[in-house]
Amino acid sequence: SAVISQKPSRDICQRGTSLTIQCQVDSQVTMMFWYRQQPGQSLTLIATANQGSEATYESGFVIDKFPISRPNLTFSTLTVSNMSPEDSSIYLCSGDSGGADTQYFGPGTRLTVL
Amino acid sequence: AQKVTQAQTEISVVEKEDVTLDCVYETRDTTYYLFWYKQPPSGELVFLIRRNSFDEQNEISGRYSWNFQKSTSSFNFTITASQVVDSAVYFCAPLDTGRRALTFGSGTRLQVQP
Numbered sequence: 450s451a452v453i454s455q456k457p458s459r460d461i462c463q464r465g466t467s468l469t470i471q472c473q474v475d476s477q478v479t480m481m482f483w484y485r486q487q488p489g490q491s492l493t494l495i496a497t498a499n500q501g502s503e504a505t506y507e508s509g510f511v512i513d514k515f516p517i518s519r520p521n522l523t524f525s526t527l528t529v530s531n532m533s534p535e536d537s538s539i540y541l542c543s544g545d546s547g548g549a550d551t552q553y554f555g556p557g558t559r560l561t562v563l
Numbered sequence: 564a565q566k567v568t569q570a571q572t573e574i575s576v577v578e579k580e581d582v583t584l585d586c587v588y589e590t591r592d593t594t595y596y597l598f599w600y601k602q603p604p605s606g607e608l609v610f611l612i613r614r615n616s617f618d619e620q621n622e623i624s625g626r627y628s629w630n631f632q633k634s635t636s637s638f639n640f641t642i643t644a645s646q647v648v649d650s651a652v653y654f655c656a657p658l659d660t661g662r663r664a665l666t667f668g669s670g671t672r673l674q675v676q677p
Contacts, residue, residue, distance in 0.1 A: 450610070480663055491654065492608075492667040505662075539606060545663065551598070552665060554608035 451476050451544055453555035461561045462532055469528045470540055470558045477522035478544035482552065483515070486539040495540075498525045532562045565590050565657040569668035576645055577676050584640045584671045586655030592616075596658040597638045598665060599629070603651040611653075614638060645675045 452475040462468050472481065480499060484492040496504040496517055504517040519525045529536050539559050543552040566589040576582045588597060599611040612622060614631055622629045626643045642649055652672045656665040 482664055491669050492665075494662075494664045494666075497662060497664060541608065543608075543665075551610055551613050553610060554600075556605075556607045559606070 450551070451478060451546070451553045453542060453544060453553055455540075455542060455555040455558050457558060458556065459559040459561075461563060463563055464533055466532055467528055467530045468532065468560060469526050470542075472525045472527070472542035472544075472555055474523045474544045476546075478546050479522070480545050481519060481525045482543045482545075483517060483525070483527045484541045484543065486541065486557070488537070492541065495527070529560065532560075534562045536560065537562045565592075565595070565659050565666040567655050567657055567666055567668040569653075569655055569671050571671045572669070573672040573674070575674040575676065578647060579644050580675075581641060581643050582645050582673065582675075584642075584653050584655075584673065586638045586640065586668060588636050588638060588655070588657045590636075590657055592660055595660065597631070598656045598658065599638075599640050600654045600656060600667075601651045602654065602670070608654075611640075642673075645673075647675050647677055649673060650675045 454473045456471045482497050483495040485495050486492045494507050495510045496506045498504045498517050498519040500519050514530050516528045539557040541554050541557045543554045545552045568587045595616045597614045601609040628641045630639045652670045654670045655668045
């Protein structure tokens with residue numbers, strides 16, 4: 450199983466600023482995913498990140514708001530841009546090694562926007 | 564697209580009771596994959612089980628067991644002799660094999676009282 454770490458683990462940010470979340474996997478994974486979990490809610494997929502191509506965004510999420518990078522097979526970043534209090538959530542990344550492989554998740558980044 | 568229903572929002576049991584968490588899914592795929600994850604209060608998502616649609620054998624892992632019924636599109640999860648450490652939110656999640664992303668149910672919060 451892959452071990453995934455995220456930085457930062459939590460942050461408190463001011464409205465209008467941006468935060469970049471890093472996701473590091475201890476082994477190469479084909480696909481990486483970014484999810485958002487709003488307070489008391491389930492997880493919603495933001496986008497899928499493949500190395501060497503642009504991320505694929507789900508309905509309701511746009512690249513200008515959530516730019517994603519995937520420079521190699523073990524690392525990805527998600528930026529939450531121009532933040533508002535509605536962006537206060539846990540952001541989780543995950544990865545799998547292809548096919549219908551199991552997705553393993555990072556510990557999440559708890560973001561609070563004031 | 565996959566859909567999943569976890570009708571039980573919250574369940575409270577006393578330690579050592581058995582408890583079953585329900586999961587009903589919808590899919591148009593003939594081959595599909597189903598997952599269960601646990602999210603304890605600390606927030607990380609812990610993988611519990613992956614099941615593919617062509618394997619209908621029930622699975623047991625210690626105190627955990629899963630009942631997969633294709634005829635009723637259900638993939639229920641039973642904890643035997645529950646313990647306080649089982650207190651968590653449990654998510655059922657079918658895999659969208661096209662996008663290779665998980666579709667999470669709304670989750671069931673399990674509270675095990677001592």
